[in-house]
Every structure is written in C-alpha cells, then in structure tokens.
Amino acid sequence: MVGEVQTGLLQNSGEIPDSLSTELLALVRGERVRVFRRPIAYAVSPDRLTGVDCHLASASGARVRGVGTVLSRASVTGGRLVQGSSQVRVTRGTSNRRLAWSHYMARPGVVEVVGKARAADLAGGFTLDAPPAESLDLGAVSARFVDVVQSSARLDRRAPFRMARTRFRWTAEPGEPDVRLQLRGDNVRTLRLTLPDPFAPGVAELCEDLALHDWLLxxxxxxxxxxxxxxxxxxxxxxxxxxxxxxxxxxxxxxxxxxxxxxxxxxxxxxxxxxxxxxxxxxxxxxxxxxxxxxxxxxxxxxxxx
Amino acid sequence: MTPVNATFGEVAAERRIASSPLSHVSIELGHLYMEDFEAGPDRLRQQFRRAEPWASTARRSWQERVPGGRARVSTCFLIDDYFSRFSTPAELIPVIVETAADSGLTIDYLARESACARAGGVEPAKLVEDRLVADPPVGTNGSRPPARETGWLCNGTRSPVAGVVQAMGVAQKWRPPAQNAKRGHSVFVDVELWNDDDGERTWSCPFLAAVWQLLRLGMLRDDGRPPVVPQPRGTTFPDDWADLPPIIRLVPSAAPFAAYTTLSVLSSRFMPVELAVRTILSQVAVDAEVLGQVVSRSEDEGVPLEDELVDRLSYVFT
Incomplete structure (x- = not known):
C-alpha cells in the first residue's frame, strides 16, 4: 500500500459548521458525506477514483509500469483542517500487457504492476526525496481534493494565520511490525510501515490521523x-x-x-x-x-x- | 475488575447500502422508438417473433446452470418517452402486451426511457455521471486532472485537432487517435454523453442506455437505496406518459427486475449504441460495497459472476 495525505488550514476565518463541511465534501451525487461528532467533529467525502497508467518510482531505479485506479477522499476535521488523501494498493498484474479498462474498474484502488517488481523496491521509491517527475504522483491527486474544498465560494478566505500544507507520504508493507517516520524538507514527511496486514482498511485512516497531528504540531x-x-x-x-x-x-x-x-x-x-x-x-x-x-x-x- | 470494551456508533457516520432483490438474468425483449411505432404493428410483431426463441433459450440455459433448476428470469421492455413522445400509455401498453403474448412472450416490467434521466426526485443519469472514471492514456500519473472533453468519453487518446498551428508557425501533422488497451491496432471509440444546448441538458441515447443497463444490474444507489423501484400496475394505464411510474411491474408474480446478468435482444441497428454503452460502462466506478454484495450473493447461490461489469452483459442482435 502507498498513499499521500495533504493537510492544510481551511481558508475560512472561523470554524465551519458540520452542515457546511457536508456541503463542501459532497463530491459524488447520491453518496453520503459521513459525519462523526465524537470525540471530534470529522466529516469525510465519499471515495473517488482516478485512473493512472504510468511508471512507479523504485529505489533501484528499475522501470516499473503500473495501471489502475487511485482511491481518494477529502475530509474536514474540527471544521478547521482540510485533508486530501489518496492511496493505492499495488499488486502484481495478471498479464504482462495493459488490459481493457473494465478490468481495472473491477478493482477499485488497485494499481497492477505490468511485469515484475519487488514491494520493498517500490516502497523505497515512493518515499524517495524526489521521485522521478513522470512517476505516480499521489500528491497531485490529493492536492486536487484539498483544492476542491478550499476553492468553495462558501469559504471567506480569511484564515486566521498562514500555514503551509504538509505532505505525508506513506507506505505499508507486509512483515514484522516496524514504524519509520522521517521529516524531510519542504513540509514532506515519509512514513514506512511494516505490518502483519498492511491492506487492512484502517491503515489509510491511521496515516490520515498521523498526518493531521503532524500538521498540528x-x-x-x-x-x-x-x-x-x-x-x-x-x-x-x-x-x-x-x-x-x-x-x-x-x-x-x-x-x-x-x-x-x-x-x-x-x-x-x-x-x-x-x-x-x-x-x-x-x-x-x-x-x-x-x-x-x-x-x-x-x-x-x-x-x-x- | 474485568475490562469492558465499549462500543460507540454514530448514525450520520454510517454508510448503509440496501441490497436489491436480484434475478439471474434480465431479458430485454426490445426497445420501442417513435420510428418503430410509426412503422405500424407489424414491426412490433416481428421484433417479438424474433426475440422469442432467444428468450426461451436464455431461460432454459439458466435453468440448467442454477442448482435445482430454479432460475429467476425477468423480462422487460423499454419505451422511449425521452427523445420523442407518441401515443399514450392507455393506448399503447395493452397493444404491446398482447402482441408479445401472440409470440408466446410475457413482459414482466415496462420502463420509460426518461426514467434513466429522472425518476421522481432522483436523476439516475447524474448518479452515473459522477461515477465516471476516464480510461487513462499511457503516461497518466495523476499530476494533472484527467483530460476531458465536456460531454464526451473515449477509450484512448484523441487525434490532435487538425489544422492547429503551433508556435513557430508549423502546422501540426495529423496523428491517429489510439485506443489505450489496443492489441496491435486501435478501435478508437468516442461517445457523446450529453449536450447542453439552450441551457438544458439532453442526455445521449447511449448514456441513457448505459444507465438502463446499470439499473437492470441493480448497481446504482442513491444515498444507499436503489434509485428506481418498480411499481405495481394499476387497473388502467394513464393517458400521459408522465403519469406512468418510471418502471411498472405488469406481472405481479414476476421475478425481480434487477439481475446478476442482462440479455438484450435488439435490432442490429442498435449495435453502435451498445458499443458506446460498453465504452461507458467500462468507465463507471460502481460502489465497491454494492459490487461485493452482488458477488457474495451470487457465490452463495453457486452462480459465480464475471469480475467485470461489461462481461455480465450479453446481446442478441436480430
């Protein structure tokens, strides 16, 4: 699993009510914005997919092609902070060529590697300081989800202070539990997790929570x-x-x-x-x-x- | 003291996805457009006569496939009231039902095409529009928003606009469009989904037909509920299409409207439309929970389904 969470201050003078969070996060018609009020107000948009067919960064520099969909969502915490979060589960492809798009649509949030790759090599590539420009850019996808919320005309654009967004890139691989967090320049943080079940649905939520607290700090x-x-x-x-x-x-x-x-x-x-x-x-x-x-x-x- | 594990939940934070009752196959016995209606009753009779052998074959093959032979098969018929309106339900529906019966066919459900655009307070077409995920050309890494021509959807990379003069005054040479998942050579398909002429959205026939397939597959939800639920028929039919429920159940004991798979028996003039439908359906992100519900139910019944939605659709072009 790899993901990137971008966190920023909502462009509004005061805290926004749940009703406005719900409005800002209604990104898919017919899908509910989920709203939690305890222990802290938290509203999260429905998931959306973005199609990709590109290189995946690798630590060894090997050229690895991945095809599939990125799963993303936006959220508002405490009526104050906005997050855009994207994740993909990278799996070995069933074929060594690109398949019909319907194949990938049946596997939401999965990017299949066309050819061979090692998980550790890809995790290392994703947490590089500067992954190659043409490789999978989850940050840009997450940034667009933050932008969608921030650009709403319902926000007064008078934030109480200025603060840069943080970019929290994470990877989760199978193995003995291990946690490696690194603060890098330009508000980038990387987290490499090794977990017995790196594909558990809660892993992305954990990373979003860590990214939020890292931003607060x-x-x-x-x-x-x-x-x-x-x-x-x-x-x-x-x-x-x-x-x-x-x-x-x-x-x-x-x-x-x-x-x-x-x-x-x-x-x-x-x-x-x-x-x-x-x-x-x-x-x-x-x-x-x-x-x-x-x-x-x-x-x-x-x-x-x- | 024994530690106590507290459970806490909030209703507004939950996602509840209702399941739809499902048949094994939904057989569409035909579409009726203005031109068919104008061609007279023989056109309809001919359509049903051609459809009957295929419908009974499909029924039999499902009976053989389903353990115990208890296949749930429902039939449906679609009338266009979106692109043109003709006749009235009171006049037309009894004729359609009788003509079908003459060929040995029973129509379980009758739907209005406009139901795919709007059904009561719900707009199924808009639910689908928000779920489109464009088929990405090679090199799409997420850094830019998906390239999109408003109201169009294709399966590859479009040809550059002919005659565009680039900087330095060099006219760009024509380059062919390319299918993303081509095998050797491309079959490039570009589908118009809608136009907004005169400030009003008009959905295209393929887009509504894609919505129709998704409704028949039970794949759409509006806030967790199926957006269109078949209504029982009254003793008479109204004089205005707008007064007819979007989908009516003509046979009270019919198997469920939505199904694991669909079979459409259509005139071969619908072939390009259905190619467009498949291009659209290949780019619709159905809710993962809905997909999962359908898969687990079909597996429980011993009828495994194809992974890909488009592989659950079949056709007979007559």
Whole structure:
C-alpha cells in the first residue's frame, strides 16, 4: 500500500459548521458525506477514483509500469483542517500487457504492476526525496481534493494565520511490525510501515490521523516561533499566540478513530519522537505565556521581556 | 475488575447500502422508438417473433446452470418517452402486451426511457455521471486532472485537432487517435454523453442506455437505496406518459427486475449504441460495497459472476 495525505488550514476565518463541511465534501451525487461528532467533529467525502497508467518510482531505479485506479477522499476535521488523501494498493498484474479498462474498474484502488517488481523496491521509491517527475504522483491527486474544498465560494478566505500544507507520504508493507517516520524538507514527511496486514482498511485512516497531528504540531511550533515569546513585548507575543488557542489547541485528539489493531503504531510514535509530549510542552508554553501577559496587563506592568 | 470494551456508533457516520432483490438474468425483449411505432404493428410483431426463441433459450440455459433448476428470469421492455413522445400509455401498453403474448412472450416490467434521466426526485443519469472514471492514456500519473472533453468519453487518446498551428508557425501533422488497451491496432471509440444546448441538458441515447443497463444490474444507489423501484400496475394505464411510474411491474408474480446478468435482444441497428454503452460502462466506478454484495450473493447461490461489469452483459442482435 502507498498513499499521500495533504493537510492544510481551511481558508475560512472561523470554524465551519458540520452542515457546511457536508456541503463542501459532497463530491459524488447520491453518496453520503459521513459525519462523526465524537470525540471530534470529522466529516469525510465519499471515495473517488482516478485512473493512472504510468511508471512507479523504485529505489533501484528499475522501470516499473503500473495501471489502475487511485482511491481518494477529502475530509474536514474540527471544521478547521482540510485533508486530501489518496492511496493505492499495488499488486502484481495478471498479464504482462495493459488490459481493457473494465478490468481495472473491477478493482477499485488497485494499481497492477505490468511485469515484475519487488514491494520493498517500490516502497523505497515512493518515499524517495524526489521521485522521478513522470512517476505516480499521489500528491497531485490529493492536492486536487484539498483544492476542491478550499476553492468553495462558501469559504471567506480569511484564515486566521498562514500555514503551509504538509505532505505525508506513506507506505505499508507486509512483515514484522516496524514504524519509520522521517521529516524531510519542504513540509514532506515519509512514513514506512511494516505490518502483519498492511491492506487492512484502517491503515489509510491511521496515516490520515498521523498526518493531521503532524500538521498540528508543525503549525504550533511555527506559531510559537513567529510569536517570539521572550523577544518581543508580552502583549504582542500573546496576541500572536492567540490564534493557536482560538483555532488549533482543541484539535489534538490522537487516534480518535484508529482501529485497535493499529494503535501500536501511534503508541510507538508517542514513545519516539513523542508527539503528545512535544505538543503538551508547547501548549503549556503558550498558555503560560498568555497567562503571564494577562497578569502583567492586569497589574498595569507592560514592560517587555521575560 | 474485568475490562469492558465499549462500543460507540454514530448514525450520520454510517454508510448503509440496501441490497436489491436480484434475478439471474434480465431479458430485454426490445426497445420501442417513435420510428418503430410509426412503422405500424407489424414491426412490433416481428421484433417479438424474433426475440422469442432467444428468450426461451436464455431461460432454459439458466435453468440448467442454477442448482435445482430454479432460475429467476425477468423480462422487460423499454419505451422511449425521452427523445420523442407518441401515443399514450392507455393506448399503447395493452397493444404491446398482447402482441408479445401472440409470440408466446410475457413482459414482466415496462420502463420509460426518461426514467434513466429522472425518476421522481432522483436523476439516475447524474448518479452515473459522477461515477465516471476516464480510461487513462499511457503516461497518466495523476499530476494533472484527467483530460476531458465536456460531454464526451473515449477509450484512448484523441487525434490532435487538425489544422492547429503551433508556435513557430508549423502546422501540426495529423496523428491517429489510439485506443489505450489496443492489441496491435486501435478501435478508437468516442461517445457523446450529453449536450447542453439552450441551457438544458439532453442526455445521449447511449448514456441513457448505459444507465438502463446499470439499473437492470441493480448497481446504482442513491444515498444507499436503489434509485428506481418498480411499481405495481394499476387497473388502467394513464393517458400521459408522465403519469406512468418510471418502471411498472405488469406481472405481479414476476421475478425481480434487477439481475446478476442482462440479455438484450435488439435490432442490429442498435449495435453502435451498445458499443458506446460498453465504452461507458467500462468507465463507471460502481460502489465497491454494492459490487461485493452482488458477488457474495451470487457465490452463495453457486452462480459465480464475471469480475467485470461489461462481461455480465450479453446481446442478441436480430
């Protein structure tokens, strides 16, 4: 399995209600947008398919052709964050030539390799820093799903702060459980999972959840960096930290819908690098700073610095 | 303390897909268009007379195939009320039913072609439009949105527009179109799905015929429910096509309308239309859960089905 999740801040000044999320995500007529309200508001579009016939990146540089469909969806979490997620299950083809399109349509979300390929070679290729330009581009497909939501005229385009989208590329191969997460430049993250059942339907949801929390952490780090607490006047820094309190702190809800059998992946990432540990430390820093700033204002002391 | 595993669910978060009752085969005994109607009653009689041997052969072969011989076979007939309207249900339906009976045929279900475009509050054609997944030419890696000519669907790469002058003033040479899954040579098919002249959408005959096949295969859902459900017939038929339910069940004891497979007995003038239908159906993404339901039911019955939807369709062109 390979996939890419793009995560970004919804281009709207405030949180959007479930009813608007439902409207934005109605990408297929006759198909329901699923809406979860607990433990956090989450709405997800119906799945859509995109046909592909192209090279698959491989670590060895071998030329591998894949034909089939990419399965994608868009989602809105907490009325605030938008995600576009695409995935394919790569399987060995039944033939060494391209078949009629109806063959691939009977296997939604599957890309068949025409010829031979090794799973590890393809997983390595997909998580390369820069896969060849002509190879399968799940990022572009996911980006279009984010764009469809972001371009809605129903959004006021006045986001409370600017934050780049993150690109979370993942692969899941069969084998002894193993988790490898890497932060790369340009807001790219790669996750290589080895699981006893890499084709379980919950794997993509797990990766979407990890991508969401990685975005939250990245955004909070960035907001704190921009606010420069300790370097600028307290009220000013507090004002710059306020969007974090207003818009993202309440969105941290690890593994909200992750299947029990995959919880160990989250747990291992909590151990190292320790997502929640870092998040909690940043949250405390933000709250402490704002509290001190408020106390200072109440005490009539507007001096700068800590 | 014994640990307790809590279960929690939210209705709005669920996807419920109703299953359709299914026959083994749905036999279409014919289409009726204005031109057939104008050609007089003999045209209809001839159509039924030609269809009868094929219908009974199909019935017999399913009886042999199904364990216990209890094959569920339903028959249907389609009347065009979309591209042209003629006669009235009150006048026409009894004539069709009697003419079929003269050839030893029973019509179980009668459908209006416009039902494929709109049936009550549902627009089946739009459900299909949103489920089209274009057959990708070699080199399609997802980086650009699928190339699309609005209202058209093909099975390959179109020929470049003739006479286009590129930069540097060099006229582009003609290049042939190519079928994506060609074997040696191409059979390139380009199908018009609709036009929006005068601001109003008119679906093409092949597109509606593709919707018709999907309805007969029980593959469409609107919010989890079948978009068109056959209604029982009244004691009389109305004077206006619009007052007739989209699909009516003429025989109360008929086997289900939708089926695992379809057989269409048609005049050979429909051959190009059906090629177009197959081109369209090859690019429709049917809901995976619906597909799965049908496959598991057919396997439970001991009648394995073909993977590909187009392989569940068969034809007799007379």
């Amino acid at each position: 990245t955004a909070l780090i960035e907001i704190v960096r921009r606010a420069r607490p300790g370097s600028v006047a307290r009220p000013e820094a507090a004002a710059r930290l306020a969007p974090a309190i207003d818009h993202i702190l309440h969105l941290w809800m690890p593994a909200a819908r992750v299947q029990d059998s995959l919880l160990h992946v989250w747990e291992s990432l909590e151990h190292r690098p320790g997502f929640t540990r870092q998040w909690q430390s940043l949250v405390n820093r933000v709250r402490d700073h704002v509290t001190v700033a408020l106390l200072t204002v109440a005490g009539g002391d507007g001096r700068s610095g800590d």
